[in-house]
Amino acid sequence: MRMADTSMAGKSPGLRESKKRRTRLAIERAALDLFEVQGFDGTTIDEIAAAADISPRTFFHYFPSKEDVLLADYATRLHKIVAALKTGPSGLAPWHALRGAFLTVAADYESEREQLLRRFRIIQSTPSVAARNLLLQASWEDAVTDAVSEWLNVDSSTDIRPRLVAGAALSAMRASLGYWLADNGRSRLPDHITYCFDLVEDGLGQIVRQS
Amino acid sequence: MRMADTSMAGKSPGLRESKKRRTRLAIERAALDLFEVQGFDGTTIDEIAAAADISPRTFFHYFPSKEDVLLADYATRLHKIVAALKTGPSGLAPWHALRGAFLTVAADYESEREQLLRRFRIIQSTPSVAARNLLLQASWEDAVTDAVSEWLNVDSSTDIRPRLVAGAALSAMRASLGYWLADNGRSRLPDHITYCFDLVEDGLGQIVRQS
DNA sequence: TGCGTATAGTGCAAACTTGCATTACACGCA
DNA sequence: TGCGTGTAATGCAAGTTTGCACTATACGCA
Numbered sequence: 001m002r003m004a005d006t007s008m009a010g011k012s013p014g015l016r017e018s019k020k021r022r023t024r025l026a027i028e029r030a031a032l033d034l035f036e037v038q039g040f041d042g043t044t045i046d047e048i049a050a051a052a053d054i055s056p057r058t059f060f061h062y063f064p065s066k067e068d069v070l071l072a073d074y075a076t077r078l079h080k081i082v083a084a085l086k087t088g089p090s091g092l093a094p095w096h097a098l099r100g101a102f103l104t105v106a107a108d109y110e111s112e113r114e115q116l117l118r119r120f121r122i123i124q125s126t127p128s129v130a131a132r133n134l135l136l137q138a139s140w141e142d143a144v145t146d147a148v149s150e151w152l153n154v155d156s157s158t159d160i161r162p163r164l165v166a167g168a169a170l171s172a173m174r175a176s177l178g179y180w181l182a183d184n185g186r187s188r189l190p191d192h193i194t195y196c197f198d199l200v201e202d203g204l205g206q207i208v209r210q211s
Numbered sequence: 212m213r214m215a216d217t218s219m220a221g222k223s224p225g226l227r228e229s230k231k232r233r234t235r236l237a238i239e240r241a242a243l244d245l246f247e248v249q250g251f252d253g254t255t256i257d258e259i260a261a262a263a264d265i266s267p268r269t270f271f272h273y274f275p276s277k278e279d280v281l282l283a284d285y286a287t288r289l290h291k292i293v294a295a296l297k298t299g300p301s302g303l304a305p306w307h308a309l310r311g312a313f314l315t316v317a318a319d320y321e322s323e324r325e326q327l328l329r330r331f332r333i334i335q336s337t338p339s340v341a342a343r344n345l346l347l348q349a350s351w352e353d354a355v356t357d358a359v360s361e362w363l364n365v366d367s368s369t370d371i372r373p374r375l376v377a378g379a380a381l382s383a384m385r386a387s388l389g390y391w392l393a394d395n396g397r398s399r400l401p402d403h404i405t406y407c408f409d410l411v412e413d414g415l416g417q418i419v420r421q422s
Numbered sequence: 423t424g425c426g427t428a429t430a431g432t433g434c435a436a437a438c439t440t441g442c443a444t445t446a447c448a449c450g451c452a
Numbered sequence: 453t454g455c456g457t458g459t460a461a462t463g464c465a466a467g468t469t470t471g472c473a474c475t476a477t478a479c480g481c482a
Contacts, residue, residue, distance in 0.1 A: 055462050095419035134345035160390045167382025175374040203414040208306035227478050
């Protein structure tokens with residue numbers, strides 16, 4: 001039977017796909033709500049499952065862990081960075097291309113500031129979530145390392161530099177994000193990013209040399 | 212009430228203390244052996260506890276998790292870095308002091324190369340251990356950030372630079388370590404450290420500017 | 423030597439996580 | 453419309469991790 005094709009986002013919905021999508025959103029919504037009320041550790045999988053109307057076992061078909069409910073959407077931004085790197089104007093110096101890619105992501109962050117701040121507060125205050133977050137960032141570093149190696153046309157397994165560049169870029173991103181979060185988003189994230197990237201490009205300025 | 216510390220550091224064992232030390236070593240030895248034979252995930256707490264002659268519950272009085280058996284001793288090196296930073300000749304530029312501190316740790320690494328290589332192989336190939344490792348490194352970064360702030364006489368909550376410096380230093384350390392591990396320790400770790408630190412000091416050299 | 427206390431060790435239960443087996447169901451096709 | 457197939461959902465069990473309560477014991481002191 002031809003289901004009412006609600007002609008959503010330009011693709012074939014498919015009952016199965018739309019159900020999955022709805023279930024995923026239900027889990028995310030239920031979990032976030034419970035986290036804010038009861039805290040992350042005070043919320044059990046069973047409660048989330050009940051609120052999302054699924055079995056506890058099914059939860060793990062959608063998210064590898066309780067932590068990932070907070071980080072999954074955040075993780076998809078990696079693709080944006082890598083995409084921004086691949087499609088970026090190749091006339092740029094690698095470091096400036098990286099800065100551009102991270103500024104793109106930063107713009108996203110600012111546009112969803114409230115959403116992200118709420119999540120980040122939980123992430124930062126819960127060690128297990130912080131750990132998972134770091135694991136994600138490590139995969140970011142791997143991806144950026146690959147992109148930089150490709151750009152420089154070197155092999156990252158025999159040349160240490162691509163990973164160092166990626167690590168420095170990620171450090172700049174982390175430091176900027178931490179600073180931005182510390183003042184609850186009163187400052188502008190892109191400004192921090194630009195500042196940090198330029199500082200690294202300048203060999204960390206006089207900071208490094210001052211005694 | 213303080214215990215009667217008889218002059219020598221670690222001399223007067225005390226039955227209780229020596230028992231604890233012996234138990235801890237027994238756990239570590241048993242776990243490492245089992246990991247090498249059966250793999251990390253293939254080894255259960257029950258097996259480790261049986262081999263170390265303790266109850267499974269007691270295991271967690273010595274190590275917060277199975278992962279930490281591999282990382283605990285590795286974690287104490289943080290103190291060496293911070294100590295090297297505090298006691299380092301204050302005439303040096305901060306960045307060179309950092310390089311010196313990391314070179315000290317690198318020397319330790321090389322002197323126990325075989326031991327560490329075996330552990331690192333497990334760490335790198337087991338995601339849960341890698342995650343715990345990253346969490347440890349984050350605490351390293353915090354400690355280094357504090358040390359640098361103190362050095363520069365700035366407040367790391369209002370000045371973004373100490374964290375950026377710490378992040379860059381840790382990135383240099385990570386990249387060097389990864390490279391050193393990749394060739395099974397054929398190269399010299401301190402050389403990589405020096406190279407990376409100098410490269411950062413030079414604003415990542417032409418890598419950053421090349422297109 | 424014997425006693426009170428602090429701490430190590432243990433058992434138990436709840437929650438998280440995952441592999442395996444089974445069931446329910448959406449999809450494509452005749 | 454009905455059927456076979458593949459995927460989602462579920463139940464179950466083992467293992468990890470942690471808080472709580474209880475026991476055993478090493479320690480310091482009289």
